[in-house]
Amino acid sequence: MDALILAGGLGSRLAPVVSDRAKPMAEVAGRPFLALLLEHLERCAAVRRVILCVGHKAHTVEGALGSRFGRLRLDYSHEDSPLGTGGALRHALRRFEPAAPVLAMNGDTLFTLDLDRLLAFHRARRPGATMALARVADAARFGTVRARAGRVEAFLEKGRAGPGWINAGTYVLGRVAAEALASGPAAFSLERDALPAWCADGLLAGLCSRARFLDIGVPEDYARAAALFARRVPQPGAGS
Numbered sequence: 001m002d003a004l005i006l007a008g009g010l011g012s013r014l015a016p017v018v019s020d021r022a023k024p025m026a027e028v029a030g031r032p033f034l035a036l037l038l039e040h041l042e043r044c045a046a047v048r049r050v051i052l053c054v055g056h057k058a059h060t061v062e063g064a065l066g067s068r069f070g071r072l073r074l075d076y077s078h079e080d081s082p083l084g085t086g087g088a089l090r091h092a093l094r095r096f097e098p099a100a101p102v103l104a105m106n107g108d109t110l111f112t113l114d115l116d117r118l119l120a121f122h123r124a125r126r127p128g129a130t131m132a133l134a135r136v137a138d139a140a141r142f143g144t145v146r147a148r149a150g151r152v153e154a155f156l157e158k159g160r161a162g163p164g165w166i167n168a169g170t171y172v173l174g175r176v177a178a179e180a181l182a183s184g185p186a187a188f189s190l191e192r193d194a195l196p197a198w199c200a201d202g203l204l205a206g207l208c209s210r211a212r213f214l215d216i217g218v219p220e221d222y223a224r225a226a227a228l229f230a231r232r233v234p235q236p237g238a239g240s
Contacts, residue, residue, distance in 0.1 A: 001046045002098035004077075005037060006085055007107035008055030013218045014108075021060035024107035026216055029229035033216055034061065036110055036229075038069045044115035047103065048073065051096055053088040055079040086194050087187040093178055100178045106169030110225075113170065113211040121207045122172040125150060128203030129177035131195070132170040134213035139164030141218075147206035152199050165206075167191065168213055176203060 007024045018026040024034040034052075041047050050072050054061050058078055067074050077092035089104060101122060103115065113132050122130040131152065133145055144164035146154040155167075173181070177198065181190075188194070198204040216222040 001102060002049045002051060002096070003041050003044075003047050003103035003105070004051045004053060004089060004092050004098075005034070005105055005107045006053050006088055007034060007061055008053050008058065008079055008082070008088055009085075009108070010056050010082065014216065014222060017219045017222065020057075022054065022057040022107075023216070025057075025060050025064060026222060028216070028226050032064060033110070033225070034065070034107060035069070037105065037107065038065075038072060040110065040112065041103070041115070042070050042072055044103075044119070046116070046119060049075060049098075051075045051077055051092050051098070052107075053077045053079070053092050055082060055088070083187045084189045086181060086184060086190040089173075089190060090181050090184050090186070090188075093182040098178075100173060100175040102173050102178060104171045104173055108215065108217050109169040110214040111168040111170050111209075111211060112213075113168070113207070113209045115170075117209075118170065118172060118207055121150070122174065122205065125205050126174070127151075127205035128174050128180075128198055128201075129195075130172040130174075130205040130207060132168040133165040133206050133208045134168035135163065135208070135210050136166055136213060137163050139166050142166040145206065147208060150205055150207070151202070152195075152204040152206040155196055155199065165208055166213075167195075168209075 014023050025032045054076055062076055111134055140161045143158040144156045214225045216225050
């Protein structure tokens with residue numbers, strides 16, 4: 001199956017600390033954050049190809065990664081102007097026409113949920129789409145998601161402080177969802193336009209997991225992610 005990674009955003013909030021490359025190429029412990037996402041995808045036996053949806057500073061992604069990452073084939077869906085998350089997926093789906101279901105994920109978040117488990121959950125329920133939900137200590141910046149019995153019931157506004165379940169930026173798009181995206185407008189938001197509509201129509205499933213969630217969208221979270229992975233990198237002479 002194919003996976004799509006949204007890697008074309010302007011990265012305006014992260015620009016004060018990462019301005020010379022596309023946001024997903026920000027270095028974490030000496031490696032591009034995008035490489036961590038690809039390693040996560042490589043662990044999912046079903047995934048054979050990854051389509052990278054690129055735009056802003058696309059050359060920094062394609063020049064660094066090329067056409068393969070381990071066993072994964074890499075293709076690139078270029079957008080000439082910002083299309084939004086939904087528009088970027090539409091552009092890639094129309095160009096490459098992957099068979100549903102497909103995985104889709106944000107290029108600036110890493111959710112360590114077992115992707116095989118997510119796919120099994122989706123196949124068992126057969127919804128239009130499935131989204132992964134992460135538990136965080138403070139959901140104020142993200143907005144919370146209300147789910148019950150494996151179905152997403154509502155999206156709540158940002159600003160509510162305290163713990164909650166949030167959109168982890170990892171999805172399985174079934175045939176209905178993929179066709180809806182491919183036939184959508186040229187530019188739109190997956191989060192604001194598509195997901196609430198699918199939720200209202202009862203087409204959106206949600207898998208809750210307490211796996212680790214990392215976001216590099218703002219400087220503070222990027223620094224936390226970098227510090228976490230720096231602690232995991234063996235130091236010279238360690239173990240000798």
